[in-house]
Amino acid sequence: MRLAKDELKSLLPLSPATLHILLALAAEDRHGYGIMLEVARQSQGQYALGPGTLYDNLEKLTYRGLVNEAQRRSANEDPRRRYYRLSAFGRRVLSADLERLRAVLKEAKAAMSPIKSSEST
Amino acid sequence: MRRSLYRALIELHPARFRDRFGDEMLCVFDEAGRDRAPRLFADAALSLLRQWLLRSNLWKMASGAVISSLLLCAWGNSTAHGVDLSLARGSRWHDRLAMNPWLGDREAPFDEAEFEREAAQAVAILAGIRKTEAQKRHAQSHNAPRSAPDPSSSAHANKG
Numbered sequence: 001m002r003l004a005k006d007e008l009k010s011l012l013p014l015s016p017a018t019l020h021i022l023l024a025l026a027a028e029d030r031h032g033y034g035i036m037l038e039v040a041r042q043s044q045g046q047y048a049l050g051p052g053t054l055y056d057n058l059e060k061l062t063y064r065g066l067v068n069e070a071q072r073r074s075a076n077e078d079p080r081r082r083y084y085r086l087s088a089f090g091r092r093v094l095s096a097d098l099e100r101l102r103a104v105l106k107e108a109k110a111a112m113s114p115i116k117s118s119e120s121t
Numbered sequence: 122m123r124r125s126l127y128r129a130l131i132e133l134h135p136a137r138f139r140d141r142f143g144d145e146m147l148c149v150f151d152e153a154g155r156d157r158a159p160r161l162f163a164d165a166a167l168s169l170l171r172q173w174l175l176r177s178n179l180w181k182m183a184s185g186a187v188i189s190s191l192l193l194c195a196w197g198n199s200t201a202h203g204v205d206l207s208l209a210r211g212s213r214w215h216d217r218l219a220m221n222p223w224l225g226d227r228e229a230p231f232d233e234a235e236f237e238r239e240a241a242q243a244v245a246i247l248a249g250i251r252k253t254e255a256q257k258r259h260a261q262s263h264n265a266p267r268s269a270p271d272p273s274s275s276a277h278a279n280k281g
Contacts, residue, residue: 031145032145032148032149033148033149036153048160050160050161050163050164051150051164051165052164052165052168052169052171053164053168055138055145055146055168056172059141080144080148081148
C-alpha cells in the first residue's frame, strides 16, 4: 500500500500532455484521434496534441499501468484504430493531480485577491 | 504525395515505436484531413528527433563516445611529449620542438598522476551513468506492471 502511494507521488505533478490525455480518457475509452479531438475540445483549441506526442505519452502511460488498451468497439471500424482505457491506478493518479491543482488554485486565489483589490481602489 | 511523405517520416522512427504506433499515426493522418497536414508533419519531425535522441539510448552512446575521446586526449596529451621528443632527440628538430610555445614544456616528464586523475574522473562519470540506469531499471521492475515493453530501453528493438 505504501509502495503504491510512493509510486503515485513519484508520478506527480503530471505534465500538461499527460494530464490532458488522462482527462480525455476519464469519461470513456477513446482511440488516438478521438483523444486528440477531446484534448482540443477541453482546452478550447489552445492545446493541440500531435500524434507523435500523443503516442509517445501513451507508450509511457501503458508501461506505467495508468492506461490499458481496450477492446475495439465494432468490427466495421478501421483495423488500425486501437482504443485506450484509463486504469484504476490511472484514475487515482489523475484524482491526486487534480487535488494538487485545486490546492494550487486556492493558493493562487488567496495570493491574487489583495492585488485585485488594490488595483480596483 | 503528402501521405507517402508522412509515411516515410514514420518509417524513419525507431522500430520499437514504429511497429507499435506507426499504423495508428498513419490512421490519424488519414482522418485528420489535408488542412492539418503541415502541423502533422512538424509533429512527426519532432517525434522523430525525440524518439531517436531521447528514447533510443542514442544519447548514452554519444556520451560514451565523448568520454572515450576525453580519455584518449588525456592519454595522448600526457604521452605526446615523451613520444615526439624521443623521436626528435639527437636530431636538428629537437631544439625547435622543445622551444615550440604551443607544445609547452617539452622536457616535462609523463605526468602519471594527472593522467590517473583525468581517467578516474571519466570512469566516475561512466559509473554514475551506469548506476543511475541500474537504479531506474530496478525501480521499474519492482513498481510497474509489465504490460508493455520498456520505452526507455530499446536497444534490442532498434536493430530493425
